[in-house]
Amino acid sequence: MSVLKPGLEARLRSVEEELRHVVEKAGRPAGSVKLLAVGKTFPAEAVAQCLPLGVRAFGENYVQEGAAKVEWFREHYPDVELEWHLIGPLQSNKTRVVAEHFDWVQSVDRLKIAERLNAQRPAGMKPLQVLIEVNIDDSPTKSGLPPAEVEALADAIDAMPNLTLRGLMCIPAPADTSEGRLKPLLAMKAFYDEFKKRHPQVDTLSMGMTRDMDEAVAAGSTMVRVGTAIFGPRDYGQRTSQ
Ligand SMILES: *Cc1c(COP(=O)(O)O)cnc(C)c1O
Numbered sequence: 001m002s003v004l005k006p007g008l009e010a011r012l013r014s015v016e017e018e019l020r021h022v023v024e025k026a027g028r029p030a031g032s033v034k035l036l037a038v039g040k041t042f043p044a045e046a047v048a049q050c051l052p053l054g055v056r057a058f059g060e061n062y063v064q065e066g067a068a069k070v071e072w073f074r075e076h077y078p079d080v081e082l083e084w085h086l087i088g089p090l091q092s093n094k095t096r097v098v099a100e101h102f103d104w105v106q107s108v109d110r111l112k113i114a115e116r117l118n119a120q121r122p123a124g125m126k127p128l129q130v131l132i133e134v135n136i137d138d139s140p141t142k143s144g145l146p147p148a149e150v151e152a153l154a155d156a157i158d159a160m161p162n163l164t165l166r167g168l169m170c171i172p173a174p175a176d177t178s179e180g181r182l183k184p185l186l187a188m189k190a191f192y193d194e195f196k197k198r199h200p201q202v203d204t205l206s207m208g209m210t211r212d213m214d215e216a217v218a219a220g221s222t223m224v225r226v227g228t229a230i231f232g233p234r235d236y237g238q239r240t241s242q
Pocket of ligand 1: 040
């Protein structure tokens with residue numbers, strides 16, 4: 001587990017301030033980009049320090065770690081309504097725990113995963129909000145669906161009663177220059193705009209993390225997922241469960 005260093009509030013406020021600034025600079029409406037706090041590898045107690053600072057939406061990468069945190073918050077903060085997003089890769093043998101714990105899944109990239117989530121979403125919970133992860137820069141090591149295959153999956157999800165398709169997500173490969181970072185983000189925005197013509201209910205384009213938040217907002221992201229800039233550096237050394 002990672003250790004939270006002092007200064008969480010200052011780091012969070014600085015990210016929020018930077019976000020406000022880049023949103024304004026891009027000529028976009030105030031509040032049009034949602035900030036997701038990514039607390040992966042940090043213990044629940046550390047993530048909980050965000051609550052008095054006003055954060056209500058959290059991203060987690062690892063299914064077991066994320067589900068355990070959701071349960072911890074249900075127990076310790078039963079009256080605080082939180083929004084939990086799975087943003088990491090999802091294998092089909094882990095879909096049940098995801099369907100039972102998370103509010104959003106941003107990394108749907110296969111029909112089988114969508115079908116299982118739809119079947120396993122417990123009655124009485126709101127539909128699971130899903131994004132299709134797109135491999136926009138054709139990175140061989142990346143999860144995500146090639147753009148040409150997105151439409152078929154989206155149509156299938158649209159027909160599933162326990163899933164609500166909210167949009168698209170991408171994680172472009174790191175690049176050294178601002179131009180290099182911007183290029184796949186702009187391609188993704190163009191793809192999203194076309195996609196939205198066929199799926200007018202979608203409202204979410206999730207892209208941008210610590211390294212490319214500014215470029216993502218300039219390109220048209222509606223949700224940024226920020227970990228390091230808020231919580232500090234991560235330590236993966238002790239992590240035992242996926
Ligand atoms: C870890 C992670 C983030 C946050 O990354 P930082 O660089 O720490 O801001 C965002 N999105 C995904 C999919 C991640 O895995």
